[in-house]
Every structure is written in C-alpha cells, then in structure tokens.
Amino acid sequence: xxxxxxxxxxxxxxxxxxxxxxxxxxxxxxxxxxxxxxxxxxxxxxxxxxxxxxxxxxxxxxxxxxxxxxxxxxxxxxxxx
Numbered sequence: 001x002x003x004x005x006x007x008x009x010x011x012x013x014x015x016x017x018x019x020x021x022x023x024x025x026x027x028x029x030x031x032x033x034x035x036x037x038x039x040x041x042x043x044x045x046x047x048x049x050x051x052x053x054x055x056x057x058x059x060x061x062x063x064x065x066x067x068x069x070x071x072x073x074x075x076x077x078x079x080x081x
Contacts, residue, residue: 001076002029002036010069012053012062028052036077045070 006025007016015021035045049069050061 005072042070
C-alpha cells in the first residue's frame with residue numbers, strides 16, 4: 001500500500017502512470033515502513049520525502065505534497081491497527 005501511495009500521490013518524477021515505472025519507488029518502502037512503525041510524525045516523513053526528491057532526483061522539494069503524502073502514509077498505519 002505504501003508503494004501505491006507513492007505512485008498515486010507523490011510521484012515526483014512522473015512515472016506512476018507508466019507500467020515500466022511501477023517499481024520506481026520500491027527501494028524507499030523499507031525506510032518509510034520503518035518510520036511508520038516507529039511513530040515518526042508527519043513532518044519527519046515529509047522531510048524524508050523531500051530528501052529523496054533533492055538527493056536522489058535532483059529536484060526542488062514540494063513541501064505541500066510531501067506533507068499530504070506523509071499524512072496519507074500515516075493513515076495507512078492507523079487503518080492497520
């Protein structure tokens with residue numbers, strides 16, 4: 001479900017709609033999963049997404065989108081309980 005949120009709502013490089021891009025963000029899932037299971041708050045998760053945008057993709061971060069995605073990811077964790 002984390003992967004789907006990243007593809008549908010984050011997708012900073014615009015590959016979510018392409019079949020070949022469906023696994024683009026898989027490598028980021030373990031860290032995000034860990035963050036969700038260690039009670040990180042939305043600002044920490046959003047900052048992590050911003051780090052990926054800048055360090056991995058060389059993009060300018062999108063703080064509003066990152067915060068929105070962080071909240072969606074936290075909702076996944078809440079719904080899991």
